[in-house]
Amino acid sequence: MTILIHSETKMVVQGLGRDGSFQASKCKSYGTPIVSAVHPGRGGLYFEDSVPIFDSVEESVDTTGANLGLIFVPAPFALDAIIEQVDSGIENIVCITEGIPVQDMTKVMSYIEGKKVRLIGPNCPGFICPKENFKAGIIPSEIVSSGPVGVVSRSGTLTYEAIVQLTNLGIGQSACIGIGGDPIHGTSFVDTLRMFEEDNDTKIIVMIGEIGGLREQHAAEYIKSNVSKPVVACIVGQTAPSGRRMGHAGAIVTGKSALAQEKIKVLKSSGAIIAESPTEIGYVIKEILK
């Protein structure tokens, strides 16, 4: 088993709207053990004729033993959903939802501080473990393949870009995880690096960062003293102007340290191998694996 899951991991999907249903279906057909879904008002019904739907997470956990939650509920209700999952004892929560108000996320983060719970996201594509055919999120399973590379990224489609390159070059992935584009978020680069470092299936790590914040700097510090495996890092947004938000709420240059160049510099000095552009990630990895 690779990171984040174990043989007893059972997923509950919360929020069966258009995207939620579509993506849950994809996760299920990929092989993910979805034991239940939660959608208020649809309790008693079944998702795809086989997965029981509950009105509340608590009922779902009590009845099906779900221990990993995947959240698709719209932004205005996301704080409620995340805390409902925390209060119900879910230990790993993946929140795909985009556009959650920052203050809601600061409350969530303060609330879970000290509690035994891991939040991935929000505004992220979730994660996928090809070897175990386990997918909690929206990363297209068609592009992944099983292998030694752990991929972590702040972005969604950009991650796919990297995965496609790897797969096309015949290089598989141990796990791919998107930690999300919001400035206030759960699992960090550092958390993921730690997991990949400890994971036997992962031999090499790809980290795709971007402008804004200090996440990459924290990662660099961690890599320097704690990561023995090779890390290939790439930072996008080198051409983004200062003070304008590049889509992701977290992708905004607000000071020197938020610049791509600055991040590349510290990552380089931490021992990470820099891929100048995401288009080069595959080739850099191939070179290392030679």
Place this chain on the structure above:
Amino acid sequence: MTILIHSETKMVVQGLGRDGSFQASKCKSYGTPIVSAVHPGRGGLYFEDSVPIFDSVEESVDTTGANLGLIFVPAPFALDAIIEQVDSGIENIVCITEGIPVQDMTKVMSYIEGKKVRLIGPNCPGFICPKENFKAGIIPSEIVSSGPVGVVSRSGTLTYEAIVQLTNLGIGQSACIGIGGDPIHGTSFVDTLRMFEEDNDTKIIVMIGEIGGLREQHAAEYIKSNVSKPVVACIVGQTAPSGRRMGHAGAIVTGKSALAQEKIKVLKSSGAIIAESPTEIGYVIKEILK
């Protein structure tokens, strides 16, 4: 060393108003190591010519290494003071203040949950350890004497009543602690029983409870399965009418379990020895010690 203190315990007193100054002075003359005081606007001055006063708890901790806080600030500012102490890393906090709004206390309790901090009170007389000449609070040192009895109570003057009886009968105390009369409070009977059970200097425990809440019930459960030392328990408020608050915000009969008789019943069945009235505590203890 008995409960709550160790050889490196250093006290900071916060709030040098009329009562705070008076009581801090009493603690000091009793022998308590008061290393600093906090009173905004008086930073740089000295309390009783020797104890440095700081404007903030943080400065006080940084400069003097204080690790036990005694709070006398008025109720409207008590939440602020307690959290200031918590944020400054004080590990044991005694809050004497009476009349703190319940909602402020619920916030404080939620805030410290999971943090490495112990709060005693509020609305309590604090504690005194006769053998170590250590007093953090307002229990008159004139009435205590060193010996084998650990005293814990929800009340102030009633505790003194019990202490005087013991001292007059030649029976000393290992420590006396008042956990306070408010319904939302820090250290509980159970916490104190645990400390007394673990403390070598304590041979016998006196527990003075009152009407209202379920604290004595929790204590009874704990006594039953975890306390090997004799516990002499007394409950006051047997004659209090239902629905009226007897001074202490927590001393109000709101249901059957809040009644004195009910509490006496469960304590009795837990193995505690019941003193029918606080006036009998001394004699009951004397009998046991024979």
Place this chain on the structure above:
Amino acid sequence: MQIHEFQAKNIFKEYGIPVPEGEIANNPQEAISVMEKLNSKVVVKAQVHSGGRGKVGGVKLAENSDDVFRFSSEMIGRKLVTNQTAGNGLPVNKVLIEKVTEIETELYLAVTMDYESGSPVVIISTEGGMEIETIAEKNPEKILKIFGDPLLELLPYKIRKLFEKLNIEPSLYKQFSSIILKVYKIFVEKDCSLIEINPLVISNEKFIALDAKISIEEDALFRQTKIQDLFDSTQIDPLELEALKYDLSYVKLYDGDVGCMVNGAGLAMATMDITVKAGTKPANFLDVGGSADQNKIKKAFEIITEDSDVKVILVNLFGGILRCDIAAQGIIEALKDKKEYPSIIGVFRGTNSEEAKRILTDSKIKLIFAEDLIDAAKKIKEIE
């Protein structure tokens, strides 16, 4: 601190919680005008700080203006004695005149502080209109609860869970959730100790708060300045009112005759217990507090002596910050101009207690000293 139903309903309106149309009336004439304005059958509700009004004629249905005149005449100016009032009942100074509401479903809704969890708790029951204590005893399974978190707003998922157990038309969820959130908000923002809506009814697919009870936590009144103005001194025993002014913790007990004056709540309770052990009954609980001065002691002692029920006075002071000699001066002051007063038994211990005894002995006050509470109990018995 309690406030009146109409005041609570005004707060409800401010927060957008639906209440029946209505207005307050200070006399029967006003009651008639309100009824005319409402142009409907009305309910006349006596405004006193007590529940259980319905059973004792404090709530009446008026079909016409004759009714409304008669009922409000009967209520205003009288005292209402309910199963919740102590002593001689509470005076009715105003009546609330409200449009009659058709009731489809009755619920009980309350928010209070749960001391065990340290969180506000929302309590709901489908047995609206009944007293919650009765439901708790007979149908405890019909009482549903959700707990707030002191550091977070009340989360919708908890309200949804509650709603699902109530068997109410799903289309009413939005209204329901909005009312719960608003009641909870009032509870938090106004530092309440209790908000009770009994019954909360459904009428023509709309939730309406038919009754409203709000109690504010005394310790938080300092920051609830608007609520302070709603204080109605007529709803409080005059002696308790006097005690309140002097920040004395005093509770009048209506079936005893031993007046107690003590410092410290625990010791005060113990003192009451002792009087009962002595075969008598306490006339009050009175805690003068940890650091009472001479004036406060004087006032406290006056309150006890003014209570005509009191036949014996038991003073039990344990000097700490409070100095016994100062307290003795306060007692002497209180009795200065009194020719007659009940027998007094005094226990003085701690700071300056000897001095206190000397001062009292030197004064001409008749006071029997006791060594401690046991001794005091003995001496009470001797007197009675």
Place this chain on the structure above:
Amino acid sequence: MQIHEFQAKNIFKEYGIPVPEGEIANNPQEAISVMEKLNSKVVVKAQVHSGGRGKVGGVKLAENSDDVFRFSSEMIGRKLVTNQTAGNGLPVNKVLIEKVTEIETELYLAVTMDYESGSPVVIISTEGGMEIETIAEKNPEKILKIFGDPLLELLPYKIRKLFEKLNIEPSLYKQFSSIILKVYKIFVEKDCSLIEINPLVISNEKFIALDAKISIEEDALFRQTKIQDLFDSTQIDPLELEALKYDLSYVKLYDGDVGCMVNGAGLAMATMDITVKAGTKPANFLDVGGSADQNKIKKAFEIITEDSDVKVILVNLFGGILRCDIAAQGIIEALKDKKEYPSIIGVFRGTNSEEAKRILTDSKIKLIFAEDLIDAAKKIKEIE
């Protein structure tokens, strides 16, 4: 979302934060009436969504009505270009006329979200009137910070600590603390991303907010309905405004000529980077989002083609929920009635990408396909 200074000051007033006496004027005549009403020398302040107005004539002191007429005439109807505006500057539609304030002390005060700690942070500096970036560079030690807690109100002890470092008259503490608490309250209650008062001045022993800037977090606008009404579309680039309507994440860049249309923010940034690597410059950032439909793609493509700076268009789509064939239809729709348009390079991968290529090939649109971003970069070079 930004709002105007006068709107921010209205919110300040609502919360009890002192601001100079003043009123808004839509034309020079109104400006004169306001000055007459204020009966004082005034400051005329151009209302645009930008700081740095003072240095470019957007803030002027008027001694008399001639001045006020002249200054407001000069400002209203013109565009103001500051060091913070992009493109051709921002139109001035209103001026704020305020009584002149005597300044004793100038402070800088801001509340914003600190992403590192995940808490709101209060920033203060004694270097009021200067831009915070400049202070941060030259005198970082003069910037003081305290952090809030997302689950608690801002605690007084933190404000006290801040105040003690400022060397301000202790008698002003109460005012200071009240202003900090109120600004913090606005920040929390209005879901702000930034509140800036620069300068916050002391004048005759009173704190006054001379300037006011409030930005609201876009993601929270759905629950800030009152703030939504303050939106001023004239202060936004027309293309960005158009994008906003269709919920497209679009940023106009003023020095490039390669229009980019991408799905996903990270991939969009990478696409921009690639255009630079190819020796050109992006004309925009544009993320159509994860699940754009045909209409949204059409609109996005129209926005790019409407930008006269754009010489080449680079489309980079990675089909997921988004289907490439649907996107292709959107592009075709957008170009349907256009005779001339820039060269287009298209990278289509993922869901239904082959179908997309077929559809586009079948259409009469001139579009060069590229295999991936590297290939696309090569082809951009070839074109330019």
